[in-house]
Amino acid sequence: MPKPKVIIAKLGLDGHDRGAKVIARALAEAGFEVVYTGIRQTPSQVIETAIQEDAKLIGISILSGSHMELIGELMRIMRERGVSIPVLVGGIIPPEDRDALLKMGVAGVYGPGTPLREIIDIVKKLTGVS
Amino acid sequence: MKIEELLERARNWDKLAIAKLITMAEEGVEPQLDVRRRSHVIGITGPPGSGKSTLIYTMARKIPQDKRVAILTIDPSSPFTGGSFMGNRIRMQELTSKPNIYIRSMATRGIRGGLNYATVAAINILEYAGADYIFLETVGAGQSDTDVKYVADTILVLVPPLSGDEIQALKSGLMEIGDIYVVSKSDNPASESTYRDLMAMVDMVREIKGETWRPTVLKVSGLYGYGVDELLKVIDDRFGELMKNGRLDNTLRSRRTLEMRLYAYDLLEKSLNEAKDLESKVINGELSPRDAARRLLNYYDKPRLDHVAVAIKNIDEAARKFRELGLRVSDPIVVEEQGVKVVMVMLGNTKIELLEPLGPETTVAKFIEKRVRVFTT
Ligand SMILES: Nc1nc2c(ncn2[C@@H]2O[C@H](COP(=O)(O)OP(=O)(O)OP(=O)(O)O)[C@@H](O)[C@H]2O)c(=O)[nH]1
Ligand SMILES: [Mg+2]
Numbered sequence: 001m002p003k004p005k006v007i008i009a010k011l012g013l014d015g016h017d018r019g020a021k022v023i024a025r026a027l028a029e030a031g032f033e034v035v036y037t038g039i040r041q042t043p044s045q046v047i048e049t050a051i052q053e054d055a056k057l058i059g060i061s062i063l064s065g066s067h068m069e070l071i072g073e074l075m076r077i078m079r080e081r082g083v084s085i086p087v088l089v090g091g092i093i094p095p096e097d098r099d100a101l102l103k104m105g106v107a108g109v110y111g112p113g114t115p116l117r118e119i120i121d122i123v124k125k126l127t128g129v130s
Numbered sequence: 131m132k133i134e135e136l137l138e139r140a141r142n143w144d145k146l147a148i149a150k151l152i153t154m155a156e157e158g159v160e161p162q163l164d165v166r167r168r169s170h171v172i173g174i175t176g177p178p179g180s181g182k183s184t185l186i187y188t189m190a191r192k193i194p195q196d197k198r199v200a201i202l203t204i205d206p207s208s209p210f211t212g213g214s215f216m217g218n219r220i221r222m223q224e225l226t227s228k229p230n231i232y233i234r235s236m237a238t239r240g241i242r243g244g245l246n247y248a249t250v251a252a253i254n255i256l257e258y259a260g261a262d263y264i265f266l267e268t269v270g271a272g273q274s275d276t277d278v279k280y281v282a283d284t285i286l287v288l289v290p291p292l293s294g295d296e297i298q299a300l301k302s303g304l305m306e307i308g309d310i311y312v313v314s315k316s317d318n319p320a321s322e323s324t325y326r327d328l329m330a331m332v333d334m335v336r337e338i339k340g341e342t343w344r345p346t347v348l349k350v351s352g353l354y355g356y357g358v359d360e361l362l363k364v365i366d367d368r369f370g371e372l373m374k375n376g377r378l379d380n381t382l383r384s385r386r387t388l389e390m391r392l393y394a395y396d397l398l399e400k401s402l403n404e405a406k407d408l409e410s411k412v413i414n415g416e417l418s419p420r421d422a423a424r425r426l427l428n429y430y431d432k433p434r435l436d437h438v439a440v441a442i443k444n445i446d447e448a449a450r451k452f453r454e455l456g457l458r459v460s461d462p463i464v465v466e467e468q469g470v471k472v473v474m475v476m477l478g479n480t481k482i483e484l485l486e487p488l489g490p491e492t493t494v495a496k497f498i499e500k501r502v503r504v505f506t507t
Pocket of ligand 1: 176177178179180181182183184185218221269270314315316317318350351352353354
């Protein structure tokens with residue numbers, strides 16, 4: 001049995017997706033089925049993708065600086081659509097925003113230097129893989 | 131949510147319900163669906179990077195919004211970790227929010243690397259949910275191409291601009307299965323010669339496959355949209371034909387048998403993984419590899435009727451009559467020590483052994499003497 005399906009998406013307008021792709025590949029290596037959506041996704045597209053794929057976790061990469069608005073909108077749409085799966089956020093996030101994101105219900109926030117091992121472990125834990 | 135409720139909601143094109151049903155199928159649940167043919171299942175195959183996802187995107191965008199469109203894209207699973215990187219959605223981003231379109235990424239899973247039973251189940255679920263079109267993007271290599279012909283009503287083969295030699299190399303496999311051949315990326319000037327080479331190739335394959343095989347060959351550009359309207363028309367016309375001549379129900383039957391085969395592969399893989407005791411017996415020489423395989427599949431455990439012997443006076447006459455009935459009959463062999471001539475008649479998993487005595491003093495001759503003829507030919 002493969003590990004659960006997860007979605008890795010780039011929210012916002014910046015076009016740098018190297019980091020997101022590296023994470024997606026690493027999770028696939030770790031045995032997950034990883035749907036990579038590509039760049040410039042809107043929050044509603046990401047939620048819609050999660051519904052159609054029946055994903056068990058969403059990993060978001062944001063570098064544009066507009067994480068507060070975009071994640072706020074993402075969490076709101078999730079509540080509206082009744083989707084309750086963990087959301088992880090990666091990117092350059094100032095410490096004060098980090099706490100605010102966690103308060104919004106995000107399951108974890110990870111900066112650029114986070115070891116891949118750590119990310120794989122948290123994804124395993126959040127999706128119930130031993 | 132209960133499965134009945136999910137099925138009810140799926141009928142209304144509720145994507146959350148469809149998604150949950152497909153996941154259940156992947157996890158081994160077998161929903162009993164009364165599938166009536168209504169979807170045109172279109173398999174899209176072609177070498178990696180030939181433009182499959184881009185073309186599906188452009189077609190789906192052009193299909194009227196009152197039609198329900200489902201897209202299944204298949205990516206390979208790693209045989210080592212079971213993981214899969216699924217990137218086909220990148221080319222279809224704009225379709226995500228369209229109410230009439232449902233997209234699902236599925237991994238090949240398992241050692242075999244073609245389609246898996248869940249893909250077939252997903253097609254059934256989507257047809258049940260009322261899809262008008264189901265596009266199935268394969269990984270474009272190996273087993274998936276042989277599998278796809280059992281589930282798709284129409285197979286579209288993409289051939290990117292290639293050299294003549296590369297087209298030659300495509301011949302094995304891809305050239306046999308297509309209903310529609312598409313030279314993709316036709317915005318590229320090199321596609322002109324690919325088109326000519328492909329036409330020549332189709333003519334050549336026709337000499338082997340017979341005159342009735344008349345696939346359409348088209349040039350399209352998924353990226354720029356050239357030729358896509360024409361392609362959609364060919365696809366729709368073909369569906370009309372298939373509906374008229376009753377061929378859609380054939381695919382429903384082959385879909386069922388494919389699902390059986392693919393599920394059997396999965397079960398086999400599981401029992402192989404669990405057969406540690408057999409493995410150690412093979413390693414230490416207690417069992418031969420082939421005997422162990424037979425034991426794994428229970429070939430020895432069930433008693434089986436090997437044959438029924440019938441003594442008869444004129445074996446050649448009887449053999450002829452059995453042949454006339456369409457049965458497979460062996461050539462006669464003479465077994466001197468037992469004083470008989472023997473012919474085997476094959477009946478599925480058992481056989482009849484016909485015995486004709488070689489002389490009046492043999493056991494078999496005496497046996498016939500003593501009994502009434504119970505067997506009429
Ligand atoms: N010039 C040109 N490029 C195209 C066209 N269609 C696709 N491409 C490009 O070809 C590359 C592969 O396209 P995809 O649609 O992902 O091809 P695919 O066959 O789905 O690829 P895999 O799923 O990886 O096997 C991308 O960079 C596309 O932008 C086309 O009509 N013209
Ligand atoms: Mg693709």
